[in-house]
Amino acid sequence: MHLRQVTACPQSASYTTHRRRDGRLAWQIYVCQRHRRFSGWSVPGNLRRIADDDPPVQCGTVHDHRPQGEIIVSHIEGWMGVTGHWSDGAAPDDWRDHLRAAHSYLYYIRNERLAALTEHALRLAAAGMVNDVLMLLADAETAAAHG
Numbered sequence: 001m002h003l004r005q006v007t008a009c010p011q012s013a014s015y016t017t018h019r020r021r022d023g024r025l026a027w028q029i030y031v032c033q034r035h036r037r038f039s040g041w042s043v044p045g046n047l048r049r050i051a052d053d054d055p056p057v058q059c060g061t062v063h064d065h066r067p068q069g070e071i072i073v074s075h076i077e078g079w080m081g082v083t084g085h086w087s088d089g090a091a092p093d094d095w096r097d098h099l100r101a102a103h104s105y106l107y108y109i110r111n112e113r114l115a116a117l118t119e120h121a122l123r124l125a126a127a128g129m130v131n132d133v134l135m136l137l138a139d140a141e142t143a144a145a146h147g
Contacts, residue, residue: 006079006141007059007145012032014033014049015032016031017031017047026066028065030060031059031060040078068134069130072095072133096122099125102118117136117137120136121137
């Protein structure tokens with residue numbers, strides 16, 4: 001499981017929602033009242049109120065059970081917002097292609113911070129350090145959420 005923090009909200013979560021794929025849990029997010037319909041993470045029909053005796057969890061905490069490559073693409077498309085023709089040539093299951101396309105796009109639009117981040121992630125990927133790519137992207141996403 002990969003742990004992510006996708007909001008800077010200091011509140012404790014009041015709700016949880018999840019997505020299943022092929023009968024297995026893909027991810028589960030914990031959110032407060034204000035963020036219960038958080039864009040990109042809201043799944044209609046399965047929002048559940050957290051029981052009072054459940055352990056407290058901070059709003060925006062995601063337990064991500066998807067394959068590593070799918071999580072990396074989720075960071076690229078969701079948090080970084082790199083979608084569309086920039087990633088059209090990338091194979092759906094080739095996260096390295098998506099990362100290269102994101103780097104090209106971010107460099108093109110002169111987003112120096114994210115271009116540098118994706119360049120670092122590409123170096124880690126070339127060295128076979130997939131877990132480090134995940135950690136780099138998750139830490140950057142959390143930092144961005146905290147402003």
